[in-house]
Amino acid sequence: MPKVEHQDATVLSDEELRTLDAHWRAANYLAAGQIYLLANPLLSEPLRPEHIKPRLLGHWGTSPGLNLVHTHLNRVIKERGLDAVCVWGPGHGGPSVVANSWLEGSYSETYPDVSRDAPGMERLFRQFSFPGGVPSHVAPETPGSIHEGGELGYSLAHAYGAALDNPGLLVACVIGDGEAETGPLAASWHSNKFLDPVHDGAVLPILHLNGYKIANPTVLSRLPESELDALLRGYGHEPLHVTGDDPAQVHRDMAAALDEALKRIAEVQRGAREEGVTERAHWPVIVLRTPKGWTGPAEVDGVPVEGTWRAHQVPLPGVRENPDHLRQLEAWLRSYRPEELFDAEGRPVADVLACVPDGARRLGANPHANGGLLVRDLPVPPLDDFAVPVDKPGATLHEPTRVLGDFLERIMQDTAQRRDFRLVGPDETASNRLQAVFEASGKAWQERQLPVDEHLDRHGRVMEILSEHLCQGWLEGYLLTGRHGLFSCYEAFVHIVDSMVNQHIKWLRTSRQLTWRAPIASLNYLLTSHVWRQDHNGFSHQDPGFVDHVLNKSPEVVRVYLPPDANTLLSVADHTLRSRDYVNVIVAGKQPCFDWLSMDQARNHCARGAGIWDWAGTENGAEPDVVLACAGDVPTQEVLAAAQLLRRHLPQLSVRVVNVVDMTRLLPGDEHPHGMSDFEYDGLFTRDKPVIFAYHGYPWLIHRLAYRRAGHRNLHVRGYKESGTTTTPFDMVVRNDLDRYRLVMDVIDRVPGLGVRAAALHQTMADARTRHHAWIREHGTDLPEVADWTWNA
CATH class of the missing domain: 3.40.50.970 (Thiamin diphosphate (ThDP)-binding fold, Pyr/PP domains)
Structure with missing residues (x-):
């Protein structure tokens, strides 16, 4: 039975009920039309197979409920002059939100070729889930959207983020009962403990329970209502329940629930902003229970569809091939009485638009849903x-x-x-x-x-x-x-x-x-x-x-x-x-x-993204014998320590030190805007000299970024290779062969001629690593020569 738990319920006049229902029916018609129709958008002639899309893609099941919410949000926004946006959580509710945007005119303003008339309606239908068209979910292409519907669980967190520091904004958030099962959404109910009713706006969660996911029932829809009510109250919300499948009664109850929710929100904000109330607010939440695929086909091929998981995507899958399905589809679409909703030119009639707000109050036109229109430069200090x-x-x-x-x-x-x-x-x-x-x-x-x-x-x-x-x-x-x-x-x-x-x-x-x-x-x-x-x-x-x-x-x-x-x-x-x-x-x-660069040097180095630290190397104008490259703070320190050891023990060796700040600089210029040309890369790393690269992360990333470079065959990367434990800081780099001693050994191994000439140094470096292992097991700290190391050119 329909149910709404509050007093002083809104009483809709017959005229209001009629126009709200007209808007809802129009949105339902447009949502279904997007899934099925390629032509004949106003059903001005009997449906034929060639009017149907060859591939039927989209999700009908959630659309009628989303359309109901959109219709009723329109009503309160227009009546109260609200500044509001809505986050549409159900993953593939695209047909609904696009339909409502087209009805209110914001879609045609954004995309003038999808005009608000019959040709525009046909274009609207054709483009949905069609090559070169728009996705089946709520996406960036959808006016009024700030939430990608392709992945579930984040709608309520996004809604609270939108409300923060937006004291005049109402953020409605429709939460599908499928996504309500995700961990992120379950945690998101705690966001109300962080919402400041003085400086922040309000979030109105609308938990839409239509009973099913793709193939299974949903947990919250099967909970006894008393248990769900207790759960939401435990989260700190005051639930308002709207339940039913009779459109007229659901319209009345939804209107009453929204009015009551907005009344409670106003009381909370007034108490905090004007009366100094500091106790945590208990904000309203609407629980809306309507059948999945509501108003769609009740049965298909002898099995129930409306109110079941079968309504999730395309209720009538074989419309082009099956004459019975085609007849059912036509009957379904005509049940919305499109001739009452659109004029001969395909424009929505006055009754359909009676509840729609004007200008930027429309959900598809609110500038908060196109935040770049509002963003100001951040005052970044010197x-x-x-x-x-x-x-x-x-x-x-x-x-x-x-x-x-x-x-x-x-x-x-x-x-x-x-x-x-x-x-x-x-x-x-x-x-x-x-x-x-x-x-x-x-x-x-x-x-x-x-x-x-x-x-x-x-x-x-x-x-x-x-x-x-x-x-x-x-x-x-x-x-x-x-x-x-x-x-x-x-x-x-x-x-x-x-x-x-x-x-x-x-x-x-x-x-x-x-x-x-x-x-x-x-x-x-x-x-x-x-x-x-x-x-x-x-x-x-x-x-x-x-x-x-x-x-x-x-x-x-x-x-x-x-x-x-x-x-x-x-x-x-x-x-x-x-x-x-x-x-x-x-x-x-x-x-x-260690502090390596002054502020001016740091600015220049970061602007380059990668550069030679000539003070650390020993090139002295000559071509380097080896390049020591580094990216990350610890790898940089180890490279400089290795460079210092080489300066001391192999002073005749010409060493270049290159530090990389911007990792995308390693990519070719035609693969990333920050990438280097081959000419730049070769000038920095050489075409034919060994490059020992000490990298902060997994070493194969550097190979992937640089594999097309001429010198890649000479590139040897040290980085993290999943060797970790609770140990000393230096032992972490030793375990992963990123330490200074290993880097010196790598230079000796890879510079032609050094393997024989510097064999003794190679042995000394290996002995230092052995000494390190013994020392940390006895003392629990790093070797003094490491712990007390400083740069001294």
Whole structure:
């Protein structure tokens, strides 16, 4: 039976009910038409097989419920003048959202060739899931969307990210009962403990339970309503239940539920903003239960379809070949009475548009869903205010991320009034040495506080939760609605969001091809507590492979930086925080690290992306005998220590030291915008000399990036090769053959003629490694010659 749990329910007039139902029927007709029709969009003649697409792709099951939500959001937005967006979580709800965008006119404004008339309707139908057309899910091509529907679990996190620092915005979020089973979505219910009702907008979750996934029932739909109600109340929400399959009654109940939800939201915000209420709010959630594939075919070939898993995709699969299916399809489409919904020219009639808001109030036209229209330049302070002094290389040490923390604290200060910068991370801000930011902003927190707590702030803009998924989802929603941010994470555990960054990269790549989508601030990662200094946490915390994952993706979008010291980290951060439409990965250590470059030198070096450190080598104008290359802070130190050993023991050897900050520089110029031409690469690494490359991550990445270069056959890479444990810092590099002694041995092995002439030195280096193993097992610390090493040219 229909049910809505609240008092003073909205009473729709007969006229309101009639027009809402007209809009809903029109959206249903357009959603089904996109799945099936190639021609004859208004059914102006009997359906024939040639009117049907040769390949039927798309998902009908969720569409009627999404259309219902869209219709009713239109009503409240128009009546109340709301500023609202909606995140459409069900993965393949594309037919619904595109249909509603076309009805309201935002689709035709964005794509004038898909006009709001019969020819435009035919184009709308033809392009859906068709070569050269649009995807079957809600995608960047869909006006009003900030959420990629191709992967499930992130809708609610995206919705909260959009609401942060948007006090006037309502973010509705439709959560499919399939995606509600995912881990990220389950954790996302806790986002309400971080939503500040004073400075943030409101999120209205709408849990759409239609009972089934592709082939199985959904967990939440089978829970007794009392148990589901208790679960949602336990998450801190006040549920409003709407259940039924009678359209008229569901319309009435949905209208009442939305009005009640908005009333409660207004009460929460008024209490916090005007009356000083500080207790955590209990926000409303709507639970909408309607049949899967509602209003579609009840039965097909003698088996039930509506209200079952069979309605998930294409309820009538054999329409071109099966006359019975064709007749059923025509009857289904005509059941919406399209002749009442569209005029002779195919334009929506007045009744259909009665609930539709105007201008930017339309869900497909709200500028928050095209965040690049709203983004402002970030006030990035002068780097010289934070640079560490470097009179000569390697004379001092700093913790790079601590230096960066001071820089980020200034940005936090300078954005305090405009509130458009957030730092997110899984419980690691202080661990990653960024705690200076707490001088400008505490950590967002709406739950109770205890005297022992530190830096918790109801209005804070630093966000910590032990869920990388939520950190990523919040930040994506924040960026997509026109703001800036940084995600700080332990290097090994950022892999948890591998699939999320995939989707964001695909979103950005597609958005770049859409002239109407304005560029947004880049998604910036700071990966620290990295593989080489996880000696205390051990093997489980040692994985540098996120860089490999990202560099597999669209080259026009991805960038990877490995700054070797504090000043280069500042320079890279300055660049990435100013950038647009990229995913930037920065890997930098938090432990004390030698300062190699002054601020001016760091700027120039980072601008080049890769360059010769002539002060570290022994070329003296001659052609090098060997190139020692490095990328990453620990590999850089080991290369410089190796260069120093070679200078001392083989002074006649001409050694070039090359440091790489921007990993994409190693790619050919025709494969990545930052890539080097062969001429540049050969000038840096030579065409025929041995190159010993000490790399931060898995060594085969360097080979993959450089395999087409003329000198690749001379390239020998040392890096992490899955040899880790709880041990000393230097033992980590020894275990993976990245240490200075091994690098010297590699030079001797690969420079022609040295194998015999420098055999004694080779033996000395091997003995040093043996000595190291004995020492750490006796003393538990690194060799004094390693622990106390300094650069001395």
